Amino acid sequence: MRVTRPMLALTGAVAALALAGCGAGGDGEDQVPPTATGSLEHLAAEAKCEPNMQTDADTIRQALCGKGKEKYVLATFATDRGQREWLNTAKDYGGYYLVGRKWVAVGEERTVTDLQSTLGGIMEEGSEHMNPGGSHNRGGHHG
Numbered sequence: 227m228r229v230t231r232p233m234l235a236l237t238g239a240v241a242a243l244a245l246a247g248c249g250a251g252g253d254g255e256d257q258v259p260p261t262a263t264g265s266l267e268h269l270a271a272e273a274k275c276e277p278n279m280q281t282d283a284d285t286i287r288q289a290l291c292g293k294g295k296e297k298y299v300l301a302t303f304a305t306d307r308g309q310r311e312w313l314n315t316a317k318d319y320g321g322y323y324l325v326g327r328k329w330v331a332v333g334e335e336r337t338v339t340d341l342q343s344t345l346g347g348i349m350e351e352g353s354e355h356m357n358p359g360g361s362h363n364r365g366g367h368h369g
Contacts, residue, residue, distance in 0.1 A: 261326045261346035266302040269329055273344055275300065286312065291331075298333030298341070313350070320352035 262272050266287045270277040277289030277300060285308050288301040303309035309328055316332065317323065324331040324338040326347040331338050342349060 258342055259344070259346045261348075262329075262344075263327055266300060266329075269302065269326075269345060270300055273300070273331075273341055296334060296337040298331055298337050300329070300331050302329045304328075317350070317352040323350040323352065324348070325350055 262269055264272075266277060266289060270289065270291060273291065275289075275291035277291055279287070279289045280299075281288040281301075285304045286301060288299060291298050291300050301312070303312065306328060309325075309330065313323065313325065313330060316330075321332055322335045322338045324341050324345065324347045326345060329347075331341050331345065331347070333341075338349065341347075
């Protein structure tokens with residue numbers, strides 16, 4: 227394939243648009259911070275939660291946290307694969323999941339959306355069958 231001036235111009239324009247899109251969003255949209263990493267205790271401290279430990283095993287550590295009247299589960303995993311397997315099973319039960327590297331926060335949509343402004347991460351939603359009125363039913367996607 228031969229590279230021509232129009233192709234170079236198009237490539238340059240695409241690159242300029244991509245870089246412009248990566249700047250500080252002046253459109254008022256909330257910015258998601260870089261995804262937090264660390265131990266369950268470190269993540270809980272970032273989220274201003276005193277974790278109530280429920281599971282403390284080699285493969286998973288899980289605690290209950292509170293944010294006002296709202297409760298959520300914070301879990302850390304020994305491996306990425308263990309995290310994905312846990313998520314695949316848990317999402318069958320519905321709910322909203324804030325997912326980081328080897329950690330997950332699970333709770334009501336508003337709660338985990340608020341946590342995202344502190345911990346970063348990507349929003350995932352559980353089964354549409356267990357989330358009546360969830361974004362699956364509106365055709366939306368979080369993330």
